[in-house]
Amino acid sequence: MKPQPPVILLVRPQLGENIGAVARAMANFGLESLRLITPRDGWPNPAARAMAKGAEDIVAKTEIYAHLSEAVADLHLLYATSSRARALNKPVHSPRAAARTLREKSSLKRGLLFGCEASGLSNDELKHAQALIEIPCDPAFSSLNLAQAVLVMAYEWYQAEVHTPSAPRKSTPPARLAEIDYFAEVLLARLEARGFFTPEEKRPGMERNIRAFLSRLEPSRQEIATLHGILRALEGRSDSRKG
Amino acid sequence: MKPQPPVILLVRPQLGENIGAVARAMANFGLESLRLITPRDGWPNPAARAMAKGAEDIVAKTEIYAHLSEAVADLHLLYATSSRARALNKPVHSPRAAARTLREKSSLKRGLLFGCEASGLSNDELKHAQALIEIPCDPAFSSLNLAQAVLVMAYEWYQAEVHTPSAPRKSTPPARLAEIDYFAEVLLARLEARGFFTPEEKRPGMERNIRAFLSRLEPSRQEIATLHGILRALEGRSDSRKG
Numbered sequence: 001m002k003p004q005p006p007v008i009l010l011v012r013p014q015l016g017e018n019i020g021a022v023a024r025a026m027a028n029f030g031l032e033s034l035r036l037i038t039p040r041d042g043w044p045n046p047a048a049r050a051m052a053k054g055a056e057d058i059v060a061k062t063e064i065y066a067h068l069s070e071a072v073a074d075l076h077l078l079y080a081t082s083s084r085a086r087a088l089n090k091p092v093h094s095p096r097a098a099a100r101t102l103r104e105k106s107s108l109k110r111g112l113l114f115g116c117e118a119s120g121l122s123n124d125e126l127k128h129a130q131a132l133i134e135i136p137c138d139p140a141f142s143s144l145n146l147a148q149a150v151l152v153m154a155y156e157w158y159q160a161e162v163h164t165p166s167a168p169r170k171s172t173p174p175a176r177l178a179e180i181d182y183f184a185e186v187l188l189a190r191l192e193a194r195g196f197f198t199p200e201e202k203r204p205g206m207e208r209n210i211r212a213f214l215s216r217l218e219p220s221r222q223e224i225a226t227l228h229g230i231l232r233a234l235e236g237r238s239d240s241r242k243g
Numbered sequence: 244m245k246p247q248p249p250v251i252l253l254v255r256p257q258l259g260e261n262i263g264a265v266a267r268a269m270a271n272f273g274l275e276s277l278r279l280i281t282p283r284d285g286w287p288n289p290a291a292r293a294m295a296k297g298a299e300d301i302v303a304k305t306e307i308y309a310h311l312s313e314a315v316a317d318l319h320l321l322y323a324t325s326s327r328a329r330a331l332n333k334p335v336h337s338p339r340a341a342a343r344t345l346r347e348k349s350s351l352k353r354g355l356l357f358g359c360e361a362s363g364l365s366n367d368e369l370k371h372a373q374a375l376i377e378i379p380c381d382p383a384f385s386s387l388n389l390a391q392a393v394l395v396m397a398y399e400w401y402q403a404e405v406h407t408p409s410a411p412r413k414s415t416p417p418a419r420l421a422e423i424d425y426f427a428e429v430l431l432a433r434l435e436a437r438g439f440f441t442p443e444e445k446r447p448g449m450e451r452n453i454r455a456f457l458s459r460l461e462p463s464r465q466e467i468a469t470l471h472g473i474l475r476a477l478e479g480r481s482d483s484r485k486g
Contacts, residue, residue, distance in 0.1 A: 025391065027384040054384055096402070136401060141270040141297055148268065148394055155395055158379060159339070187473075196476040209469055217460055226452055230430075233439040234477040 003106040006157065007033040008150060009071055009078075011125055012116040014040045020051025020059065021147035027055035028151075029158035034062045035071050040116075072128050076108035080121055080129035081149050083142055091131045098133045099156035112153055117146050175224045180214050183224050187231060246349040249400065250276040251393060252314055252321075254368055255359040257283045263294025263302065264390035270298035272397035273404075277305045278314050283359075315371050316421035319351035320461065323364055323372035324392050326385060331366065332455040334374045341376045342399035351417055355396055360389050370451065371420065373458040415465040422467050427454050430474060 008026055013019050013036060023034060036043060043064050052059045065071035072078055079098050093101070102110050113129055115121035126132065135144055135152050144152070188207060197203040219227070251269055256262050256279060266277060279286065286307050295302045308314035315321055322341050336344070345353050356372055358364035369375065378387055378395055387395075431450060440446040462470070 021388075024384075024388065028380050028387055028391070030381040054386060094402075135398075137271050138273040138401070141267075143297060144271055145264075145267065148271070151391055151394060152398055155378075155398070158381070159337075191473065191476055194476045194479045196473070206469070209466065210473075213460065213462075213466065217456065219456075223452065223456065226449070230434065230439070230453075231477065233434055233437045234474065236437045 004033070004109065005031050006102055006110040006112050007035055007075065008154075009035045009037065009068075009111050009113045010039070010116075010146070011037045011068060011113065011121060012040060013146065014117050016041055016045035016047025016049075017051045018117060018146045019045060019048040019062075020053075020055075022150045023048070023052040023055040023058040023062075025147060025151040025154050026058055029154035030161075031154050031157065032058065032061075034058050035065060035111075036062060037065045037068050037071050039064070068125055068128060072111060072113075074109060075111040077102070077105055078111045078113055078129045079131050079133050080113040080126050081115075081133045081135065081153065082126065083120060083135070083137070083144060083149075090126075090129065093131055093133050095133055095135055095152055095156040096160075098131070099153070099160040102157060103160040112150075114146060114149055173221055175219045175221045179221065179224050180219065183227055184211050184214055186228070190231065190235065247276070247352065248274050249345055249353040249355050250278055250318065251397075252278045252280065252311075252354050252356045253282070253359075253389070254280045254311060254356065254364060255283060256389065257360050259284060259288035259290025259292075260294045261360060261389045262288060262291035262305075263296075263298075265393045266291070266295040266298040266301040266305075268390055268394040268397050269301055271394075272401035274397050274400065275301065275304075277301050278308060278354075279305060280308045280311050280314050282307070311368055311371060312421075312424065315354060315356075316419060316424075317352060318354040318420050319417040320345070320348055321354045321356055321372045321420060322374050322376050323356040323369050324358075324396065325369060325375045325377060326363060326380075326387065331369055331375065332452060333369075333372065334459065335377050336374055338376055338378055338395055338399045339403070341374070342396070342403040345400065346403045352419075355393075357389060357392055366451075370454050370458075371424075373461060415463040418462045418464045418467045422464065423457050423462065426467050426470055427457055429471070433474065433478060 008022065008031055010019065010022065019036065019039065026032070026034065039045065041047075043062070044059075049056060049059050063071075079093070079102070112133075113121065113125070115125065133153065135149060137144060187210065191197065197206060217223070251265065251274055253262065253265065262279070262282065269275070269277065282288065286305070287302075292299060292302050306314075322336070322345070345355075355376075356364065356368070358368065376396065378392060380387060430453065434440065440449060460466070
């Protein structure tokens, strides 16, 4: 059986728009189950549905609870976000570390708990959580919107799985060093022929610069071919005269 | 002098609410400078100000531009977010890798470019960027809201502070994007004059490839000067004939 991703739990959420935005953030990053504990404006909430566009599924399946203790009863592992350090004698994790742990404990039924927009989670609510997550923010402006806090956690959850991003794809195979070197030789010879290296003392430094360019470029074979083409074009007239 | 954090640039943003939410996300994670390129509803925008609560400073100092090329002219390094893989021949980074690189290159004036809510960035707009950032999302629901995309990048920027190696120093100052762009224009004009773009259908792809080279190179001002010198030398005879 495929393990279920963590459940998102919102305690006393106020604005339907925020609930809808939470649903979108969840859908963006592979989360599926949303639980609301005593949402202020009741349920269903048309504003939530409107804001969720594309994530209506999550809104339609949202579960409503009257008490937090019921909402967390079937979970094995619950982490709560908290914007303030608290003397709760619980471990405090970064979003990234928490996401990794949640990924690792895939045999457990896991939940992420978020407080209401105005006041966050009370100490009484936080006691249900095994650990806290603090999202590092600029201390000068640390009030993170509810949907933004969920987004950060959902994003980290998703990254924790895919944190080896696929290598940037080049469309064509890379040039071999010999091919790069050959182009450098041709270019240097053409510049030499045109008196570019005067005075002669400038030559070694200039040559080094040009080779440094090319190696930094890490060109594809196609690009080396284009560079040869450019060189021929720029010299076009003299070449045709020679030929 | 303390290095400035990256500038956030929004191309053709539509809703003031989103601009305000962007300002909040920036303030949460230590970003300061916002530039808008042709915002749909003009500027100032009361909805942006209302949504920005707590981040009014950023809104008040927001700079407005009529053209993207002007908005990026003083930057040295520009990364653009793109939700779709594109055949643009540019490196594609994860948000995390991009944030680390931006931190490392602290001596450069850096920017992060975001497209409009409806259509993102056009290929023509993306060409200004040296690299793309793709935010990994659930493929089943990958449309990330503008403010959410900015939030993810701002969050990663802030997290990247902790493990930043000292910036590798370049011996000469980096070229500005306007200087790189000018060299590209000169080179393309010279190639055009020499009939390089035949058949004409090849032109857009070829032009894109040449711009991709140059932006990948992240040249110094000295190197741009060298490239101009090489170009003049290769064309030497015809120039002197003209002159």
